[in-house]
Amino acid sequence: MSSNIVEIRNLEKVYVSKGETLTVLKDLNLDIPEGKKITIVGQSGNGKSTLLNIISGIDSATAGTIKVGDRDLEKMTESELCQYRSKFIGLVFQFHYLLKDFSALENVFLPAYMAGMNKKEAMEKALSLLDDAGLSDRINHLPSELSGGERQRVAVARALINDPKLILADEPTGNLDPENAALIGNLLFSVAEKYNKSLVLVTHDMELAKKGDIIYRIKDKKLFAGDL
Numbered sequence: 001m002s003s004n005i006v007e008i009r010n011l012e013k014v015y016v017s018k019g020e021t022l023t024v025l026k027d028l029n030l031d032i033p034e035g036k037k038i039t040i041v042g043q044s045g046n047g048k049s050t051l052l053n054i055i056s057g058i059d060s061a062t063a064g065t066i067k068v069g070d071r072d073l074e075k076m077t078e079s080e081l082c083q084y085r086s087k088f089i090g091l092v093f094q095f096h097y098l099l100k101d102f103s104a105l106e107n108v109f110l111p112a113y114m115a116g117m118n119k120k121e122a123m124e125k126a127l128s129l130l131d132d133a134g135l136s137d138r139i140n141h142l143p144s145e146l147s148g149g150e151r152q153r154v155a156v157a158r159a160l161i162n163d164p165k166l167i168l169a170d171e172p173t174g175n176l177d178p179e180n181a182a183l184i185g186n187l188l189f190s191v192a193e194k195y196n197k198s199l200v201l202v203t204h205d206m207e208l209a210k211k212g213d214i215i216y217r218i219k220d221k222k223l224f225a226g227d228l
Contacts, residue, residue: 005165005198006032006055011064013050024050026221028064032166037192037199039212046218048202052168055200056089057081086115090159090197092188094171096151098143104130104154105139112161122161129157132191149180156187160195167192169201173208181205 011028014021024047032038032055042048053059054066057073066073068088076084085091098107105126112122130139133153143151152172159167169188173181185208192199203209216223 003034004031005034005069006030007065007067008055009065009067011051011054011066012062013047013054013059014062023221025054028222030216030223032198032200033214034165034198035196036213037189037211038201038214038216039209040200040202040216040218040223041204041206041209042218044204047221048218049170051218052170052200052202055166056091056168057085086111087162088165090162090164090167092152092155092159092167092169092172094174096143096155098151098154098158100143103140103142104135104146104150107143107154108158108161111158115162117162125161126157129160129191130154132194133157133187147180148176149183152176152180152184153187156184156191160191160197163195164197166198166200169199169203171202171204173203173205181208185211 008028008030011025012023013025014023028051040048040051050059054061057076061074068084102110108126108129109122112125113119127139130136133156135150135153138146138150146154167188172188173184176184185205188199188201189211191197201208201212209215214225216225
């Protein structure tokens with residue numbers, strides 16, 4: 001039986017602007033088991049991205065608890081959150097956010113080197129992950145010299161470079177044509193399986209969502225499990 005690497009209980013997120021309040025998430029519960037792939041679907045604006053931002057420590061909850069192992073995410077210092085994001089989380093966004101003046105290889109290599117991995121090991125690992133992504137012949141190309149699908153494959157490789165336990169993917173195929181969307185979806189699930197990573201993937205793509213071991217709909221500020 002899988003153990004949970006993240007446990008979320010009674011999560012609430014409220015935004016306040018000019019005296020008005022907007023509740024995006026309320027009484028939301030989620031377990032992320034080790035090695036499992038979770039997909040979340042739902043209409044735009046109903047809190048899917050907010051949930052991922054809270055899990056990653058980019059945003060904070062208004063109420064509730066987020067346990068990472070025996071640690072409480074909401075009680076981490078900024079320094080501890082930086083370490084958590086660097087070591088525990090791998091992020092893939094709808095936009096690739098690659099450094100435009102660096103090659104594909106450098107974009108994947110740099111996060112590991114900056115986190116303290118020695119240069120040779122970081123380079124070897126980056127090359128291996130780019131090979132997984134089918135980009136061995138594109139490693140020296142700048143982002144501007146890559147297609148949209150290739151840039152997103154580099155972003156997937158970069159998300160894995162620091163050996164995170166959890167990959168968070170926020171609409172990773174949203175900007176791609178159907179063919180490249182299918183490639184990125186398959187790549188995410190295959191590398192998560194190969195390296196035994198937990199995956200939480202938010203998507204509008206129902207076919208991609210069906211690949212999840214556990215599928216949720218987000219509705220009325222909560223998560224509901226079940227088939228699509």
